[in-house]
Amino acid sequence: MNIKKWLSKNTNSLQNKVVAITGSTGGLGINICQFLCELNADIILLDRDKAKATAQIKNLTEIYPNIKISFIEMDLLDFKSVITACEKLKNIKLDYLILNAGIYNVKREKTSLGFDNVFQVNFLMPYYITKTLLPTLQKCGGKVVAVSSIAHNYSKLDAQDIEFLNRKKISKIYGNSKRFLTYALFKLFENENCASLTLAHPGITLTNMTNHYPKAINWLVKIGIKILFANPKKASLNIIKAMFTTANKVKPQWVGPAMFNIWGKPKLKDLKTATQNEIESIFTTAENLYNKIKK
Numbered sequence: 047m048n049i050k051k052w053l054s055k056n057t058n059s060l061q062n063k064v065v066a067i068t069g070s071t072g073g074l075g076i077n078i079c080q081f082l083c084e085l086n087a088d089i090i091l092l093d094r095d096k097a098k099a100t101a102q103i104k105n106l107t108e109i110y111p112n113i114k115i116s117f118i119e120m121d122l123l124d125f126k127s128v129i130t131a132c133e134k135l136k137n138i139k140l141d142y143l144i145l146n147a148g149i150y151n152v153k154r155e156k157t158s159l160g161f162d163n164v165f166q167v168n169f170l171m172p173y174y175i176t177k178t179l180l181p182t183l184q185k186c187g188g189k190v191v192a193v194s195s196i197a198h199n200y201s202k203l204d205a206q207d208i209e210f211l212n213r214k215k216i217s218k219i220y221g222n223s224k225r226f227l228t229y230a231l232f233k234l235f236e237n238e239n240c241a242s243l244t245l246a247h248p249g250i251t252l253t254n255m256t257n258h259y260p261k262a263i264n265w266l267v268k269i270g271i272k273i274l275f276a277n278p279k280k281a282s283l284n285i286i287k288a289m290f291t292t293a294n295k296v297k298p299q300w301v302g303p304a305m306f307n308i309w310g311k312p313k314l315k316d317l318k319t320a321t322q323n324e325i326e327s328i329f330t331t332a333e334n335l336y337n338k339i340k341k
């Protein structure tokens with residue numbers, strides 16, 4: 047795929063548009079930010095690691111000297127830091143909010159807010175941020191792009207174990223958090239007329255997230271992923287495409303690789319992985335959790 051041609055066909059200039067992005071220091075985030083610079087966006091990096099974010103700003107401004115780029119500290123494991131960051135973002139004209147940060151194969155811990163760390167980073171905080179910034183987004187017709195995963199389909203809602211605390215398999219625990227993110231946000235935007243949501247996923251690509259297998263098989267998996275799947279640069283185009291795609295509000299859709307959700311160019315597709323009842327239950331649970339923590 048010729049990326050330059052693809053960009054000119056699938057995107058528009060983002061001059062004077064403000065894009066805030068979480069997880070900008072990760073494998074996909076770095077590439078998304080480069081494309082945002084190509085498109086002339088004003089970028090706000092929402093990251094936990096100030097040193098990494100500062101290095102990212104330095105690298106980008108060396109290549110794109112005219113770009114407007116800033117950093118707001120936001121650690122999704124630290125609720126206070128999320129509240130403070132949202133307070134700052136509330137006063138900014140926000141055209142796009144890209145919810146890209148995520149964790150996969152980490153030691154499971156209870157956060158200071160009292161939740162499972164994977165559930166909090168991948169779902170609860172992105173949901174809180176979206177709800178909190180919705181009035182800001184509504185003011186300028188802003189769009190949320192949330193980065194989901196094919197793993198969201200490895201789990202189904204378990205009302206007795208919402209955070210999958212009794213599960214051991216990391217792909218299911220991660221999948222559950224992405225399932226909550228996907229369907230709670232979908233439902234939140236179902237009747238929303240001023241702001242919008244487009245769900246996206248990158249397929250499978252080699253980043254820190256996919257670089258976690260036991261040492262003995264790590265290199266095999268690494269080579270396999272490199273040969274079989276798109277590199278992070280191409281995979282990140284799915285998120286860029288989502289920024290310029292209007293998804294159906296009544297039936298769930300997402301933007302991801304065209305073929306088997308793994309290969310090919312970014313494409314908008316229907317998402318048929320949950321029943322209406324499950325979507326309703328996920329949304330009700332999400333709203334209850336939001337109301338509990340916002341107090």
Ligand SMILES: NC(=O)c1ccc[n+]([C@@H]2O[C@H](COP(=O)([O-])OP(=O)(O)OC[C@H]3O[C@@H](n4cnc5c(N)ncnc54)[C@H](OP(=O)(O)O)[C@@H]3O)[C@@H](O)[C@H]2O)c1
Nearest residue numbers: 069071072073074121122123147148195250251253254255
């Ligand atoms: N790679 C894949 O194959 C794949 C497949 C499906 C979906 N995804 C999704 O794509 C998104 C980006 O992942 P990636 O592949 O780029 O992984 P990555 O390289 O591991 O990047 C993850 C990003 O999330 C940030 N992050 C992690 N914990 C955080 C916290 N507590 N507070 C704030 N930021 C935090 C990381 O920050 P630090 O740099 O400070 O660690 C990093 O910027 C994730 O949502 C992931 O679930 C990836």
